[in-house]
Amino acid sequence: MSGVLSSIFEPGFFSSGPVHAALLTGAVVAAVSGAVGVFTVLRSQSFAGHSLSDLGTLGGSGAFLLGVGPLWGFITAGVVVGGAMDLAGSQRRNSRDVATGIVLGAVLGLSALLLYFDTTSSSTTGVTVTVLFGSLFAVSGFTVPATLAFAGLGLAALALCHRPLLLSSVSGDLAAARGIRVRLLGLVFMIVMGVTVALSSLIVGTILSPALLIGPAATALRLTRRPLAAMGVAAALGAAATWLGILLAYDSYHWPPIGDGWPVSSFVVALIFAAYLLSALRRPGRVLPDNTVNAMTGAV
Amino acid sequence: MFAPFMENTWITASIIAAIAALVGFFVVLRGATFTAHAVPNAAFAGAAGAGLIGVSSLIGLGAFSVGGALLIGVLSRRGRHDAVTALIVALMLGLGALFLSWSTEYAPEIYSLLFGEVLGLSGNDTSLTAILAVACVLILACVYRPLLLSSTLPEVAEARGISAARIDALFLVLVALATTTAVPVVGALLMFSLMIGPPAAARALTKHPAPAMALGVVLALATVWIAIAASYQTNWPIGFFVGVGSAAWYVLARIGAWASSRVRSGHAP
Amino acid sequence: MTTTHPDPASPGAGPVLALDEVSIRLGGRQILDRVAFTLAAGEFTGLIGSNGAGKTTLLRIVMGLRSPDAGTVRVGGQPLARRARQIGYVPQKIQIEPDAPLRARDLVALGLDGERLGPRLPSRTRNRQVQEMLEAVDAARFADERVGTLSGGEQQRVLIAHALIGRPRLLLMDEPLANLDLRSGQEIVELTSRVAKEQGVAVLLSAHDINPLLPVMDKVVYLAEGRAACGTTEQVVRSDVLSELYRHPVSVLRVDGRILVVAGSTVTADVLSPVATPSVAAAVGTGVQA
Numbered sequence: 001m002s003g004v005l006s007s008i009f010e011p012g013f014f015s016s017g018p019v020h021a022a023l024l025t026g027a028v029v030a031a032v033s034g035a036v037g038v039f040t041v042l043r044s045q046s047f048a049g050h051s052l053s054d055l056g057t058l059g060g061s062g063a064f065l066l067g068v069g070p071l072w073g074f075i076t077a078g079v080v081v082g083g084a085m086d087l088a089g090s091q092r093r094n095s096r097d098v099a100t101g102i103v104l105g106a107v108l109g110l111s112a113l114l115l116y117f118d119t120t121s122s123s124t125t126g127v128t129v130t131v132l133f134g135s136l137f138a139v140s141g142f143t144v145p146a147t148l149a150f151a152g153l154g155l156a157a158l159a160l161c162h163r164p165l166l167l168s169s170v171s172g173d174l175a176a177a178r179g180i181r182v183r184l185l186g187l188v189f190m191i192v193m194g195v196t197v198a199l200s201s202l203i204v205g206t207i208l209s210p211a212l213l214i215g216p217a218a219t220a221l222r223l224t225r226r227p228l229a230a231m232g233v234a235a236a237l238g239a240a241a242t243w244l245g246i247l248l249a250y251d252s253y254h255w256p257p258i259g260d261g262w263p264v265s266s267f268v269v270a271l272i273f274a275a276y277l278l279s280a281l282r283r284p285g286r287v288l289p290d291n292t293v294n295a296m297t298g299a300v
Numbered sequence: 301m302f303a304p305f306m307e308n309t310w311i312t313a314s315i316i317a318a319i320a321a322l323v324g325f326f327v328v329l330r331g332a333t334f335t336a337h338a339v340p341n342a343a344f345a346g347a348a349g350a351g352l353i354g355v356s357s358l359i360g361l362g363a364f365s366v367g368g369a370l371l372i373g374v375l376s377r378r379g380r381h382d383a384v385t386a387l388i389v390a391l392m393l394g395l396g397a398l399f400l401s402w403s404t405e406y407a408p409e410i411y412s413l414l415f416g417e418v419l420g421l422s423g424n425d426t427s428l429t430a431i432l433a434v435a436c437v438l439i440l441a442c443v444y445r446p447l448l449l450s451s452t453l454p455e456v457a458e459a460r461g462i463s464a465a466r467i468d469a470l471f472l473v474l475v476a477l478a479t480t481t482a483v484p485v486v487g488a489l490l491m492f493s494l495m496i497g498p499p500a501a502a503r504a505l506t507k508h509p510a511p512a513m514a515l516g517v518v519l520a521l522a523t524v525w526i527a528i529a530a531s532y533q534t535n536w537p538i539g540f541f542v543g544v545g546s547a548a549w550y551v552l553a554r555i556g557a558w559a560s561s562r563v564r565s566g567h568a569p
Numbered sequence: 570m571t572t573t574h575p576d577p578a579s580p581g582a583g584p585v586l587a588l589d590e591v592s593i594r595l596g597g598r599q600i601l602d603r604v605a606f607t608l609a610a611g612e613f614t615g616l617i618g619s620n621g622a623g624k625t626t627l628l629r630i631v632m633g634l635r636s637p638d639a640g641t642v643r644v645g646g647q648p649l650a651r652r653a654r655q656i657g658y659v660p661q662k663i664q665i666e667p668d669a670p671l672r673a674r675d676l677v678a679l680g681l682d683g684e685r686l687g688p689r690l691p692s693r694t695r696n697r698q699v700q701e702m703l704e705a706v707d708a709a710r711f712a713d714e715r716v717g718t719l720s721g722g723e724q725q726r727v728l729i730a731h732a733l734i735g736r737p738r739l740l741l742m743d744e745p746l747a748n749l750d751l752r753s754g755q756e757i758v759e760l761t762s763r764v765a766k767e768q769g770v771a772v773l774l775s776a777h778d779i780n781p782l783l784p785v786m787d788k789v790v791y792l793a794e795g796r797a798a799c800g801t802t803e804q805v806v807r808s809d810v811l812s813e814l815y816r817h818p819v820s821v822l823r824v825d826g827r828i829l830v831v832a833g834s835t836v837t838a839d840v841l842s843p844v845a846t847p848s849v850a851a852a853v854g855t856g857v858q859a
Contacts, residue, residue: 041383046383046386047334050337050386095666095668097331097333097334098328098333098496098500100333101333101336101337101492101493101496102493102496102497102500102546102547102550103547104337104493105490105492105493105496105497105542105543105544105546105547106493106543106544106546106547107543108489108490108493108539108543109490109493109537109539109540109541109542109543109544109547110540110543110544112414112415112416112487112489112490112537112539112540112543113536113537113540115411115415115537116536116537116540119411128410128411128414129397129410132410132414133397133410207341207390207393207489208390208393208394210386210389210390211386211387211390211391211394214383214386214387215383215387215390217383218383218384218387257402260401262398262401263394263397263398263401265394265397266394266395266397266398266401268394269390269391269393269394270391270394270395272387272390273387273388273390273391276384276387329669329670331666441687441688442686442687442688443686444688444689445679445682445683445684445685445686445689446683446684446685446686448671448679448683449679449683449684452663452665452669452671452676452679452716453660453663453665453676453731455658455660456658456659456660456728456731456732457683457684458632458634459632459633459634459656459658459741460658460683460684461684462683462684502670503668503669503670504668506670507670507671507672507713507714507715508670508671508672508675509670509671509675511670512670
């Protein structure tokens with residue numbers, strides 16, 4: 001029995017400090033991402049979530065230049081961009097998407113430049129990987145309580161607003177009729193999403209953080225229609241994927257081909273995707289009538 | 301920068317820009333911005349994997365671009381367009397990171413695959429790129445009218461026997477071809493701005509389809525040429541110049557269009 | 570089941586459109602139930618029915634975009650596959666961005682050759698045809714504007730030009746009046762009728778209010794509860810026929826040359842009874858002083 005256990009959990013797993021920190025922060029962040037992600041999907045703001053994380057790249061690379069930990073860069077970017085995106089309002093979908101794409105291009109280009117400066121100035125070659133693909137095992141020191149605090153704030157905001165948020169996500173008019181400040185709520189949610197995306201960027205990096213935001217949520221919504229249940233399921237799925245990913249990454253330290261361990265974020269994303277696939281098998285895909293027009297306009 | 305060894309780069313870059321702008325015209329017309337973003341990211345895994353097994357990265361790119369593009373097309377017909385595509389893209393990126401982590405040049409390779417590399421293509425690849433580009437142009441020349449009609453009036457086109465599903469698949473293949481040619485030089489993360497910026501700028505400035513396409517090509521060429529020259533001189537990443545340059549053209553074009561409409565309405569009787 | 574009334578005016582040549590016992594069931598409802606009617610060349614036919622009555626489904630079946638569960642559709646005597654050239658289609662709404670680089674002129678030109686493969690060679694003949702068509706629908710003044718910036722009525726004209734330039738035998742229009750103001754709607758109806766008569770094109774125009782079509786309609790196909798009644802207005806738009814169609818008392822009143830279709834019977838003066846059943850949702854024509 002112990003032989004089986006020790007082959008699943010490589011020696012040193014439970015006593016390693018970085019692993020403890022990773023398990024703790026990873027689970028908390030993944031849980032928050034899952035819960036917030038449910039609302040993101042319900043409000044059809046997946047593209048906004050995607051943009052937020054890409055734009056956070058600038059914050060992360062900038063933070064390194066300033067000698068600050070990436071978390072602060074991500075958080076700043078998340079709050080500022082989240083607020084700006086909401087305040088910029090929504091015009092016609094197509095031109096808004098094009099404008100977003102243009103801004104993304106410029107910001108990513110700028111991030112490329114900053115990352116270049118990072119690598120040449122401080123000769124830390126791992127900055128690109130850290131910002132783009134996460135640094136879960138490098139989380140330590142003050143970052144841990146800070147991350148937990150932000151995650152707690154996000155969860156508290158959700159707990160406070162989840163009923164008006166749900167109503168306004170389903171129908172803005174219905175919510176306004178009940179005196180809900182729909183615009184203010186939208187702004188608050190954008191900022192919460194910004195913070196959430198920042199936190200998950202810490203774990204799996206900016207390019208992969210949409211997976212943590214949207215994946216468990218989309219899976220949960222396939223399994224249940226009730227929002228609160230979906231939030232719980234999404235949080236649990238996210239945390240489980242993260243823990244399993246951490247375990248596999250730790251175990252992979254001696255795996256081929258080079259014996260340096262496989263990246264945590266790759267495992268986490270693969271597991272999230274696998275979970276989604278499994279949930280997709282459960283119910284046959286909902287084929288909408290007149291699919292061709294939908295496919296083209298991208299409407300759901 | 302005009303040394304013989306840079307010749308290939310200039311030629312390839314011009315080809316890339318032209319193809320990206322031509323395909324980009326339809327990307328913007330069809331509102332397929334997210335697809336333009338997703339396909340190059342998916343292709344990233346192909347390039348990374350190809351490098352691992354010692355194959356030309358163009359082949360890996362090509363396979364994953366086409367496969368990824370068609371997969372995205374099939375899935376977008378079945379479920380939540382954004383969520384599924386985002387997950388596939390993330391999976392591909394994660395796979396790419398995994399492949400690269402197995403090589404010894406992890407960080408620098410990630411960087412150049414994502415943000416571009418001026419000397420990203422070898423001599424052999426230039427001819428392959430040219431072939432892909434010719435294929436792309438031939439396809440476009442062939443289906444230009446049905447593609448245009450289906451992109452603007454999908455129902456009417458369907459009534460005329462133009463299958464929207466088939467047009468969509470063809471369009472995705474075109475995006476994949478453009479991606480395959482451009483990613484080695486411009487980078488997976490920034491390639492899409494070449495497909496969106498110059499065409500979007502061009503269409504703000506002209507009302508007809510054919511001139512819009514031509515202008516898009518001109519702007520894309522300018523972007524890429526400036527990017528190569530600047531990157532060569534400063535050593536800064538080429539993706540930076542492409543991303544910022546495309547945005548600059550777009551902003552200038554919007555200002556120009558707004559200004560000219562003010563002038564016109566100012567002089568109206 | 571369809572009630573068809575004898576049509577003495579049809580010309581000798583075969584019908585442009587012939588539906589025979591077309592039925593289809595969607596989402597648990599019998600949308601069309603053994604619908605049958607014919608259209609002759611040059612005839613202007615209104616397809617009248619309320620929302621959800623199956624008008625769009627019927628049009629899509631005629632276009633070949635949807636297969637009926639039973640029954641046949643023949644256009645110009647031909648079955649499905651070879652139809653595409655013979656039918657012009659004007660959709661209800663189009664989604665074109667205001668800054669899409671496509672002028673009205675370009676869109677109409679695509680009506681000639683939009684499905685052809687290969688590059689398009691410059692052609693003076695084509696340009697002339699496009700110009701003539703644009704003038705025929707009175708769209709020449711905005712021919713060089715972006716389609717996405719045109720008003721609803723202007724876009725309709727361009728779409729009609731696009732549909733008719735290929736000289737189809739049948740023109741299908743899906744609720745063109747739904748998003749237009751009264752005056753624009755009237756103009757579109759008159760314009761369509763005029764150009765169609767010039768080209769000898771049969772028109773099937775769907776609407777939920779019959780009144781704007783009265784001046785130009787040769788025949789009407791009234792769709793309700795999956796069943797159709799077709800014939801001239803006098804034959805079809807009557808209390809007894811419509812009551813049979815709706816399986817519910819319906820009264821048809823004529824006021825000032827306009828037609829009012831309301832629920833309830835005209836036994837007493839209580840015609841506009843407030844207890845009208847919502848399912849009998851026939852449009853109430855208010856008409857405009859000509």
